[in-house]
Amino acid sequence: MNKAAILGGGLCGSLLAVILARRGIGIDLLDRLPDPRVKGSSGGRSINLAMSARGLHALQYADILGVIEPLLVPMRGRFVHVDDGSTEFHAYGQFDDELIYSVSRAALNRALIDSADRFSNVQVRFQQEAIAYDPERATLKIRDHSVDEEHTLSAQPLLAADGAGSIVRRAYNGSDRIHTTEDLLAHGYKELSISAGPGGAFRLKSDALHIWPRGGFMLIALPNPGGDFTLTLFLPNEGPQSFSALENDKDVADFFAKHFPDVVDLIDDLTGTWASNPTGILGSVHTQPWHDSGDMLLLGDAAHAILPFHGQGMNLAFEDCVVLDEAIVAVITETANMTPGELRSEHWDEIFRRYEARQMGNANAIATMAQENYIEMRDTVRQPKHQLQKDLAFELERRLPQRFIPRYSMVMFHADIPYQAAQQRGNIQQELLECWTEHANSLDDIDLETAEAEAKEHLPPLPATG
Numbered sequence: 001m002n003k004a005a006i007l008g009g010g011l012c013g014s015l016l017a018v019i020l021a022r023r024g025i026g027i028d029l030l031d032r033l034p035d036p037r038v039k040g041s042s043g044g045r046s047i048n049l050a051m052s053a054r055g056l057h058a059l060q061y062a063d064i065l066g067v068i069e070p071l072l073v074p075m076r077g078r079f080v081h082v083d084d085g086s087t088e089f090h091a092y093g094q095f096d097d098e099l100i101y102s103v104s105r106a107a108l109n110r111a112l113i114d115s116a117d118r119f120s121n122v123q124v125r126f127q128q129e130a131i132a133y134d135p136e137r138a139t140l141k142i143r144d145h146s147v148d149e150e151h152t153l154s155a156q157p158l159l160a161a162d163g164a165g166s167i168v169r170r171a172y173n174g175s176d177r178i179h180t181t182e183d184l185l186a187h188g189y190k191e192l193s194i195s196a197g198p199g200g201a202f203r204l205k206s207d208a209l210h211i212w213p214r215g216g217f218m219l220i221a222l223p224n225p226g227g228d229f230t231l232t233l234f235l236p237n238e239g240p241q242s243f244s245a246l247e248n249d250k251d252v253a254d255f256f257a258k259h260f261p262d263v264v265d266l267i268d269d270l271t272g273t274w275a276s277n278p279t280g281i282l283g284s285v286h287t288q289p290w291h292d293s294g295d296m297l298l299l300g301d302a303a304h305a306i307l308p309f310h311g312q313g314m315n316l317a318f319e320d321c322v323v324l325d326e327a328i329v330a331v332i333t334e335t336a337n338m339t340p341g342e343l344r345s346e347h348w349d350e351i352f353r354r355y356e357a358r359q360m361g362n363a364n365a366i367a368t369m370a371q372e373n374y375i376e377m378r379d380t381v382r383q384p385k386h387q388l389q390k391d392l393a394f395e396l397e398r399r400l401p402q403r404f405i406p407r408y409s410m411v412m413f414h415a416d417i418p419y420q421a422a423q424q425r426g427n428i429q430q431e432l433l434e435c436w437t438e439h440a441n442s443l444d445d446i447d448l449e450t451a452e453a454e455a456k457e458h459l460p461p462l463p464a465t466g
């Protein structure tokens with residue numbers, strides 16, 4: 001039986017291994033790091049992540065949602081800490097099941113690897129670092145750190161889920177087969193924490209994502225199951241209010257006391273953690289195409305790293321796994337008497353084409369929406385018209401549930417509405433909302449019957465929503 005190699009046992013690679021193993025495909029899953037189940041997490045990017053409908057759908061598709069559910073902490077909305085000291089709660093959605101979930105990256109990754117490892121047709125190997133990829137021969141050069149040896153791996157096909165800095169993708173730099181742009185944001189991030197109170201009590205409201213929007217920068221906090229919070233400060237790298245301007249402990253302490261006075265005293269060893277935690281870089285990756293014949297496919301961040309401001313990078317990577325599997329099923333179904341283990345290079349080429357045709361527009365759409373959401377999170381949530389437009393959008397969703405769903409809700413709660421459709425409909429809706437609220441201060445100032453009629457005129461019904 002043919003075996004596929006998955007490079008990268010991160011979030012995308014390990015879920016992909018589960019899904020393809022269930023399909024009956026033999027998998028060699030390789031990661032450069034030691035087994036996180038043995039060694040513990042080595043830390044790194046973002047301690048916790050927001051999981052929403054697309055991620056949950058993929059876990060259900062893989063039949064492992066039950067394993068992951070105990071790791072999830074529900075968040076109902078944004079708890080906004082305004083700079084005048086007041087606070088506001090903004091629900092993400094308007095229906096009881098419209099929640100997103102905070103999850104520890106390390107715990108999630110461990111559970112996914114464990115799930116993959118239970119399949120007899122999956123071989124999980126750690127400390128296997130790809131140090132080169134040869135696109136001509138479709139071979140990976142692997143350094144096996146467990147025995148300090150190098151060997152060559154020939155995979156049919158290679159599914160590269162080796163993250164934003166993908167060595168496989170970079171092997172195509174300068175070639176005309178795969179084109180990539182890597183854009184760095186002029187803002188970085190730093191992670192801090194708030195420990196649980198006595199008896200594991202949360203010291204901030206537990207079922208919310210906390211946000212301190214400050215215009216050019218923001219602080220956010222996500223709850224963890226143990227009662228602690230992970231904080232992330234997003235800040236320009238250069239300029240008057242920037243990482244480079246915070247040169248010493250006093251600068252850091254003064255900056256937090258000035259901009260985040262209601263939380264500064266809760267932060268664990270602010271200046272010590274500031275000094276010891278790295279400043280993370282933020283960026284996005286655009287690649288086209290994502291595959292090289294039937295030999296190689298890029299998935300997850302390796303294909304399309306996006307900014308984290310819509311909480312969708314992992315959700316998109318999980319959706320990739322489902323879309324790829326659906327393309328495999330389609331090709332197998334059309335090819336009589338074939339089993340998944342018999343897929344050959346020409347079949348994989350067809351699978352990769354179909355996968356790309358369905359998913360590339362979606363990845364581009366959420367990349368743009370993630371950029372826009374940064375401005376909304378750090379700034380727009382503070383503007384009065386923002387809340388009025390949100391209230392109006394909810395009102396229209398109640399009146400026209402098959403036509404008008406707020407863009408945020410389409411992205412976060414409706415896995416069956418493609419990102420691209422959410423973006424297109426969202427743009428139309430935003431224009432309408434701005435027009436209807438231009439001279440209004442409250443919902444009472446808006447002619448809702450006219451708004452409803454205009455929404456019907458501009459927005460075709462959604463095929464189906466769930």
Ligand SMILES: Cc1cc2nc3c(=O)[nH]c(=O)nc-3n(C[C@H](O)[C@H](O)[C@H](O)COP(=O)(O)OP(=O)(O)OC[C@H]3O[C@@H](n4cnc5c(N)ncnc54)[C@H](O)[C@@H]3O)c2cc1C
Pocket residue numbers: 007008009010011012013030031032033045046048049050051128129130131161162163164166167189280299300301302306308310311312313314315316317
């Ligand atoms: C600050 C921040 C906050 C975020 N918040 C969210 C959020 O709230 N919600 C959300 O959905 N997404 C979020 N994301 C995005 C999310 O982290 C990524 O989209 C997701 O991790 C992508 O998964 P991946 O498996 O493609 O890549 P990764 O998680 O990066 O995994 C890549 C794997 O490949 C391995 N690897 C790399 N190179 C090699 C090599 N040469 N040889 C062998 N193995 C290799 C690595 O060890 C790793 O295990 C956030 C990102 C950041 C930076």
